[in-house]
Amino acid sequence: MNRTETTREALLARLASPDVYPQKLDLIRGGLLLIHFGEDAYRSSSFLDDRILGAATRGGWVPVECVVEAAGQLVDGMRPLHCIFHTGHVGSTLVSRLLDETGQVLSLREPLPLRTLAEAHDVLHAPESLLGPQPFDRLLETMLRLWRRGYATTRAAVVKTTSSAARLAPVLLERSAESRAIYLNLRAEPALATLLAGANSLIDLRGHGAERLKRLSARIGSGIAPLYTLSPGQLAAMSWLAESMTRREALDRFGDRVIPVDFDDFLGDVAQFMQRILVHFDLPADAGQLAQLAASPVLERYSKAPEHDYGPAIRNGILADARRAHRVEIDKGMRWLERLARSERAVARVLDTNAGVYPA
Secondary structure, eight states, rough: HHHHHHHHHHHTTTTSTTEEEEEEEETTTTEEEEEOHHHHHHOOOOSSGGGGGOOOOOOEEEHHHHHHHHHOOTTTTTOOOOEEEEEESSSSHHHHHHHTTTTTTTESSSSSSHHHHHHHHTTTTTTTTOOOHHHHHHHHHHHHHHHTTOOOSSSSSEEEEEEEHHHHHHHHHHHTOOOOEEEEEOOOHHHHHHHHHHHHHHHHHHHHHHHHHHHHHHSSSSSOOOOGOHHHHHHHHHHHHHHHHHHHHHHHHHGEEEEEHHHHHHHHOOOHHHHHHHHHOOOOOOOOHHHHHHOOOOOOOTTTTTTSBBBBBHHHHHHHHHHHHHHHHHHHHHHHHHHHHHHHHHHHHHHHOOOOOOOO
């Protein structure tokens, strides 16, 4: 047995433990990159994408079929799997880190294979698809099983998706019938201010623009202007609308398995919202723990880069600056949404929905 085969067999032999992490899925080479990871590494990582790879990373590529076979034999140690879906820049990493603080959750923040699966699902029935429906289902089931692994103290695993990968929410919830989710959002105007505030906001909006515009066009009857004609504010509005309509579908289809959370409302009463989230995920939520969560230092750090200060006061200041600097574009985006709402009932419904209210 050569060195590559030895590494492969060693990784597969430890697949029952989350210490072997499926970091990347490559559909072209038909492989999964399995790496050695650890409980502290999960907790410290803001993203489980290529930023966790480095010179000291140990692991190797394993044929997909070998992982599918090995994962199918995993029986013991599976934990409940839940999800944090969101529309982008709405506190999902913060909520994930607060769940870490309970000591009972294994948080998987933005696993890269989920993005690959979302892209594969987009073209699943198209001629250019690299996967047929059955291979896709087997791969998704394999990833769900691997995301369900946990450590001794893990009572649930919680996957936090990227905003765009949340378009796979209906598929995930269908395949994992026991899973529950929260779906974070902001109302339109603060969302536009947030999306336009960052130094690289336009790059991010344009980078996801084509996929979001295609998804939005498939949901509403009216023609939408080409991407290149949209101003920055209109592009932000289109992005918010595409993700908000995907969120609306998940809420409509899965009832009380998915609860909406408005991030501004969350910041207004962290203890109350964390209690609802913990109960929803069938996790303990005693008063002492909730008080600790509401006073957690996590709330005063930038969740994606905890070395930086970023509490509610700083956030409010950034949004105030964005509203001053981008008022014209925010107004353009809001008018774009209002015009579309006059001709599209589904858009009007999303605009009228009070995203922060829980079902009674």
